[in-house]
Amino acid sequence: MVDLMQAQAGEDLIERILALPPDDVLGPAANDLLSAFYAGYPADNLARLLHCGDDRILRTATWLLSELGDLGAPLIDEVPALLSSPILGVRYDAIVVALENADERHGPIVAQVMTLSQDPESAVRWKVLEFLSDASLEQLEAGAASLPPGQIKELAEWLILQDGEEPDLGGIVIRLEAGDPVTKLFAAAAAASLSGPEDTSLLEQAAKVEQEEIRSFAQERLNED
Template sequence: MEERTGDELVARVLAHPADDDFLGPAANDLLEELFAGYPVDNLLRLLRSGDDKAVRTGAWLLSELGDLAAPLAGELPALLAHPLRQVRFFAIEAALTAGTPEDGPLAARVLALSRDLDDAVRWKVLAFLAAASPEQLAAGAAASPDPELKALTEWLVRLESEEVDPREIVARLEGDDRVVRMFAAAAAARLSDEEDMNLLAHAATVEDEEIRSFALEQLDDLR
């Protein structure tokens, strides 16, 4: 099959025939072109197209590019607020890998999505909370206008340097507030390793299906 250039692949994604999945061959080939040096700024044609399918593909590409997506970090706030859940989902991953530790407003936007109505988006926020650097979380807390999210994020950061009482995390995992449970599950993930998985193991037993599935995946990664 004839190879297409990056520009041709972008055009193909924008055209997206009705039988094309938004993560079809053209998107995968375009990702290879981007890793090979095709300028990432060309993704603006997708991200600003106003076409939902093209925007989803562009957001997915950003999420796969890691720090190569950094030149387009300025597009992430709009993507995090996009009405399509898949776009928000992919934008969270891009914020984790392409955002800078100093970009508090971007991290704060991700924190706000812990209240998203979509369970897949909340799950991705949980992954962000578990993997973000302390500096990224601290910057997000400082920029957050939500007092509860600010306090929970600051608590998560403090666990990096303070003596941890496992009973506090367990109590939060078993509490009534879904957002508090999310931050407790993130704490369990951040404090667990191959030598001590007790907190994650407990998180894998709670009634909250989102928390339980996240903890089970984290345990699989550690084993």
Template sequence: MQTQAGDDLIRRIRAHSHDGDVVGPAANDLLSELYDGYPVGNLTELLHSGDDVAVRTATWLLSELGELAAPMMDEVPALLAHPFAQVRFYAVEVVLVNGDAPHGSTIARVMSLSTDYDTGVRWQVLGFLASATTDQLAAGAANLEPGPVKDMAEWLVRLDDEAPDPRAVLARLEGPDPTARLFAAAAAGRLSDEDTGLLEHAVNAEDEEIRAFAERWLSGSD
């Protein structure tokens, strides 16, 4: 039975979370079970296991499930604060697909990760900021504490609602503040459907993160 298979796979992941060679195939099999109707709520056992690898595996599964992960959104704030960078990385994708106005505080947590120490997490947040809907950005900005990230988030929302000023984007792209540069790169990505000029400028940025993002976004592999 499907439930039996899913339960067995969760037990295997918990028992062998120290062994990546075992966890990988079991996680892939569990993903197939979840797509076939195995209850996504059963991933709570992994998320609350206290085992970092098991939590990482469950968060990866949620990131792969798209909208099927929506019932687990209450779990995501803790994942965004997890000490494992990979957990935070995968959790951002879950919010991009499933976060809406009632999840404003969770979206705000994602925006706050724009200052994360991990390059991969910041990269994921940059993709989130470039891809999120205006409603998602507005919900997150409204739930941020006053400060630089809130200022940048509100600026990004205004770009969607007002005629954008390319000079303001360029000034931030070339400025000294790494958070402002990240939000400006996201703005360049958001505006690229109408004009790729800002992204083309960002390809020559000194900031390697910004340069790599612009190259990838222009290639269409965002």
């Protein structure tokens, strides 16, 4: 239950952000608003910033949503529009929101994330790779079921099969070495999902791929291990 003081503090912060001039810094107010959400101010109030029509505020609002984890669940219906945004940072952060809050009921959202494996921006493709590596089997299955026939659906279904008892280890290597960019991205996701501290060979293979987003992602995971 949100007390009146918390609610008023949240309202004041949203009004403050909306009133900031274009050349002002949003960060301090945004951080205060994030704290207000953590303190119980309902996350669905963030919709006011998402729909304010100001791209600068939209970027900040999407970042806030990505920082809320499962507290952002009430705003899951906002995600498709965010994933379609022409703003790189909005698409990037919306993928985080999808990973945290989409489930088997949100197949079209997961499918939309999978489709961003073809995004022109390397940073967005990097985030899609992270999504594919960390998503639950239920999320992947829901996404694959919602995709139209074509390459991405085939790759999504192949990725799901790697969660079985007999993953296609040789096929992962072949796809990493000789696949097109999208195929390599899905193969890298499989490599990340199957790698562990005792066997990093697939990630090591992914770290040799030409595409920067795959190479850097694989290297980051290797460093974690």
